[in-house]
Amino acid sequence: MSSSLSLQYPLILASNSPRRKEILTQAGFDFTILPADIDESIDAAWQIEDVPGILAEKKAKVLAESCPNQLILAADTIVVVDGQILNKPADKQEAREMLLQLSGKDHEVFTGISLIGPNVADTQVDRAVVSFRNLLDWEIDWYVKGGSSLDKAGAYGVQDFIGMVGISRLEGSFYTVMGLPIHRVYHMMQPYILEGRQSILSF
Ligand SMILES: Cc1cn([C@H]2C[C@H](O)[C@@H](COP(=O)(O)OP(=O)(O)OP(=O)(O)O)O2)c(=O)[nH]c1=O
Numbered sequence: 320m321s322s323s324l325s326l327q328y329p330l331i332l333a334s335n336s337p338r339r340k341e342i343l344t345q346a347g348f349d350f351t352i353l354p355a356d357i358d359e360s361i362d363a364a365w366q367i368e369d370v371p372g373i374l375a376e377k378k379a380k381v382l383a384e385s386c387p388n389q390l391i392l393a394a395d396t397i398v399v400v401d402g403q404i405l406n407k408p409a410d411k412q413e414a415r416e417m418l419l420q421l422s423g424k425d426h427e428v429f430t431g432i433s434l435i436g437p438n439v440a441d442t443q444v445d446r447a448v449v450s451f452r453n454l455l456d457w458e459i460d461w462y463v464k465g466g467s468s469l470d471k472a473g474a475y476g477v478q479d480f481i482g483m484v485g486i487s488r489l490e491g492s493f494y495t496v497m498g499l500p501i502h503r504v505y506h507m508m509q510p511y512i513l514e515g516r517q518s519i520l521s522f
Contacts, residue, residue: 418463
């Protein structure tokens with residue numbers, strides 16, 4: 320994309336994730352990256368589907384005070400299978416176990432996004448359902464050996480080998496699974512996009 324959308328305020332992406340950067344760039348946004356490192360531990364009292372919204376908001380809030388007159392966007396992704404949250408695997412052994420658990424069944428992916436800035440403090444969670452066919456042992460081993468499962472919730476990337484060849488069905492947005500529900504981000508950002516000042520997006 321050669322030109323970017325013009326925004327009323329500068330946009331900051333509070334994320335270390337290269338996937339979030341890629342999605343936001345592809346959608347035409349111009350932004351600065353300022354990762355927010357927070358304690359991502361989960362309170363057992365939280366409802367599972369609220370977790371990514373709570374964590375995304377925490378990430379955005381960390382930067383909001385020190386960045387007045389700017390829009391801060393943060394996100395968090397979790398994978399849920401058999402009523403259990405799968406975060407990023409600690410090592411390759413755990414990555415293998417996670418993929419075995421996901422093999423041959425459906426699971427949910429929740430991505431929370433939070434936008435904080437002038438006149439806005441909005442947090443939303445988007446859900447997708449992903450079906451994996453039965454994965455072969457060598458496919459899991461080969462993918463895990465490559466190392467790209469380690470920085471991803473549930474030990475897989477929808478955009479990677481195992482997602483490409485192993486996912487038989489996806490309900491919801493591909494980008495929600497990849498880490499940023501861009502359709503929701505765009506909707507939240509709409510009041511600040513100067514090109515679209517006159518239009519109201521229904522959603
Ligand atoms: C399920 C899935 C997750 N992921 C990634 C998205 C996120 O980067 C990561 C989940 O971890 P998060 O804690 O949501 O994000 P992060 O630590 O990578 O980045 P930050 O907190 O700084 O924003 O897993 C994929 O890339 N593809 C997928 O299919």
